[in-house]
Amino acid sequence: MTPGTPPTTPASRPLTVALDKALDTPFTHGTLASLPEWLRADDTCDVDIRAIGGPAWTGRLHRALALRPRAVLLSRPTPAPPETVKELAALADAAQVPVVVDTPWALHPATTDVVPALRAAAAQAALIEVFTAADVPPAHAFLDQLALVRATAGALDSLRVTRLDARGHGGSAQCGSVPVSFSGCRSGIGTTDTRLVLRGAGEQWRLDFAAPSSARPATVVRIDADGEHLLPTRYETAHRAAWRHTHAAATSGTAAPSTLHHLAADLALFPVEALSA
Amino acid sequence: MSTLGVGFIGAGPVTQAIHLPHLAGLSDRLHIAHVMDVDPGTAAAVAARCGARHSSSVEELLADDGVDVVAICSPHAFHAEQAVACARAGKKAVLVEKPFATTTADAERIAEASVETGVPVIVGAMHTYDPAHLAAEEHWGDLPDTARHIRSVIQLPPNARYEALATQLHSLPQPPPQRDLSDPAARAAAISGSLLGLAIHNLPLVRRFLPHVEAVDTALLLRPFGYRVTLHGPDGRTAELIGHIGTAWRPEWTFEVWGAHSELRLDFTPSYVRAGSAEATVRTPDRTLRFGPYQHNGYDAEWLHLADLADGTAPPRHTPGELVADLRYATGLAALAGTVLRQQGVAT
Structure with a gap:
């Protein structure tokens, strides 16, 4: 069944959604319009789901949790102190409010479809590398990369940041015994290019992501002794997938693949000077 | 139109698997005239594949008037000495496989010999x-x-x-x-x-x-x-x-x-x-x-150059100073x- 297809017995009503100002955009409206049986932007009544985004999001998330919605979608969080995020995660747990973290590569359907196979291959890789060229602040791109590697390869043991400035970022880490490299370049050419590559003696994988603002599919290729296998394309943005996960969390308590706990763990690896970026 | 004769110093895998097939595909411009290797058996066997003369010393190769262009495909440590000898011998052009030399001083010696003799020397950096x-x-x-x-x-x-x-x-x-x-x-x-x-x-x-x-x-x-x-x-x-x-x-x-x-x-x-x-x-x-x-x-283009x-x-295309x-x-x-x-x- 195509993700987002409503059940044969429809819900009694769509869940109401209140959008932060930063998310009250045509892009979000267009996404919600693709899930009309499940979600509807409407903050004139009791709100089921609150969507938080934009800078200084920690304070607004704190206030949103106090309102005890059925779920929260935290969209593209910027770097923040990990202690603060841990406190928010604990607060959400205590309030039993699931928080789904919307991140462009880890939540991309092309990624979530293949996580078990990627994890198995990653453990055998000689190198896991992730690269981004995009016109976004490098600290944000770096954080999105950490989420992607956490989702596909597992938790990192350490992170050594060799560069993080206005033009790009670089770092290296270990995931078990496998080295992981991170790099990125802020590029204003107009193309967005994020790649995850597993190099090694066994299966190789290559995930090429397009800009997260459109549903242009990622290219996912598995290379093994039998050839190069292009996996089925998925014309869905990570943002829409995040809304699906949020709906599932609100209605059936399904755990999301990207949570505040994951975000806190990624931010704990970040250099302190980058946390206010 | 006559073609230029190429002499190889070193007949190892790079010579056999890269240069010989590429040169065969450029037979309207170049032919293999002489194959030298310190192992006489290898030199003879590889030369026989392309109808070339063979020897086991650089001196013999340089004395061969049929050799216009020399390709140095020997172990890296010998590149400088052999490239300088090729330039001094007045060959028409020299290709030195990567790396140019093992030290900057040796690379400078090759560059100086190229400038002094007017014999062009290039490095086998095919992608350039x-x-x-x-x-x-x-x-x-x-x-x-x-x-x-x-x-x-x-x-x-x-x-x-x-x-x-x-x-x-x-x-x-x-x-x-x-x-x-x-x-x-x-x-x-x-x-x-x-x-x-x-x-x-x-x-x-x-x-x-x-x-x-x-x-x-x-x-x-x-x-x-x-x-x-x-x-x-x-x-x-x-x-x-x-x-x-x-x-x-x-x-x-x-x-x-x-x-x-x-x-x-x-x-x-x-x-x-x-x-x-x-x-x-x-x-x-x-x-x-x-x-x-x-x-x-790049190999074809390198040989045509x-x-x-x-x-x-x-x-x-590249000056000796750039190669250094x-x-x-x-x-x-x-x-x-x-x-x-x-x-x-x-x-x-």
């Missing part, structure tokens, strides 16, 4: 001759000045896979000895050898876009053979070099640059196989230009990476 690369160069504008980040990726299956498609080797080379990478000095030597053996194919391109290396930031050895090295220049531009030779069949040989106003991507074909030129893409906010693939790869040099119909600078860059980078790995790297 690749037609798609050269076509892109005409259109990449200020990218060398505005480059921010460079990526060089060389991922290949074991050489034997492509060698077997290019030729039938007279004898198989000995595998390199196993090294104890728990020893910091061995790790440093391994990363240095990896850069000078594999990364060096793209290093002249890297130098073009990151001309001064201020520091190597990370250096890592990969299993079973490979490296990842990151570096930066004094103006903040960065580069990452990844090389990996494993058992997987899928090759990747790419060189990419992101600049302030444009981006460059070169997809090269593997060595050994005669699969044509790279495919090049130059991208700006307004348009994307694509070049190639062209019929000739040598023929033009020998005929006196073209000036050298390329070697200085490569050896300096290898030394820096070795130092980093000795201090902090761990073989995995």
Whole structure:
């Protein structure tokens, strides 16, 4: 069944959604319009789901949790102190409010479809590398990369940041015994290019992501002794997938693949000077 | 029209699997006149394949009047002495396989001999001759000045896979000895050898876009053979070099640059196989230009340039001073990476 297809017995009503100002955009409206049986932007009544985004999001998330919605979608969080995020995660747990973290590569359907196979291959890789060229602040791109590697390869043991400035970022880490490299370049050419590559003696994988603002599919290729296998394309943005996960969390308590706990763990690896970026 | 005679110093796998097939495909310009190898049996066997004369001494090869152009494919340590001898012997042109020499001083000796004798000497940096690369160069504008980040990726299956498609080797080379990478000095030597053996194919391109290396930031050895090295220049531009030779069949040989106003991507074909030129893409906010693939790869173009040099119909594409600078860059980078790995790297 195509993700987002409503059940044969429809819900009694769509869940109401209140959008932060930063998310009250045509892009979000267009996404919600693709899930009309499940979600509807409407903050004139009791709100089921609150969507938080934009800078200084920690304070607004704190206030949103106090309102005890059925779920929260935290969209593209910027770097923040990990202690603060841990406190928010604990607060959400205590309030039993699931928080789904919307991140462009880890939540991309092309990624979530293949996580078990990627994890198995990653453990055998000689190198896991992730690269981004995009016109976004490098600290944000770096954080999105950490989420992607956490989702596909597992938790990192350490992170050594060799560069993080206005033009790009670089770092290296270990995931078990496998080295992981991170790099990125802020590029204003107009193309967005994020790649995850597993190099090694066994299966190789290559995930090429397009800009997260459109549903242009990622290219996912598995290379093994039998050839190069292009996996089925998925014309869905990570943002829409995040809304699906949020709906599932609100209605059936399904755990999301990207949570505040994951975000806190990624931010704990970040250099302190980058946390206010 | 008569063709130029080529003499080979060293008849190992690179000569047999790369140069001989490429020259056979350029038989309207060049022919193999003489094969020299310190192993007389190898010299005779390889020469017999192409109807050439053979010997086991450089002196015999240089005394052969049928040799117009010399290709030096011997162990690296002999390159300088042999290249200088070729220039002094008055040959029409000399190709020195990578690396140019093992020290900058030796490279300078070759350059001086080339300038003094007027005998053009080039290095077998085939990608600098690749037609798609050269076509892109005409259109990449200020990218060398505005480059921010460079990526060089060389991922290949074991050489034997492509060698077997290019030729039938007279004898198989000995595998390199196993090294104890728990020893910091061995790790440093391994990363240095990896850069000078594999990364060096793209290093002249890297130098073009990151001309001064201020520091190597990370250096890592990969299993079973490979490296990842990151570096930066004094103006903040960065580069990452990844090389990996494993058992997987899928090759990747790419060189990419992101600049302030444009981006460059070169997809090269593997060595050994005669699969044509790279495919090049130059991208700006307004348009994307694509070049190639062209019929000739970098090796073909390199040999055609040598023929033009020998005929006196073209000036050298790279001056001797640039070749020395390329070697200085490569050896300096290898030394820096070795130092980093000795201090902090761990073989995995």
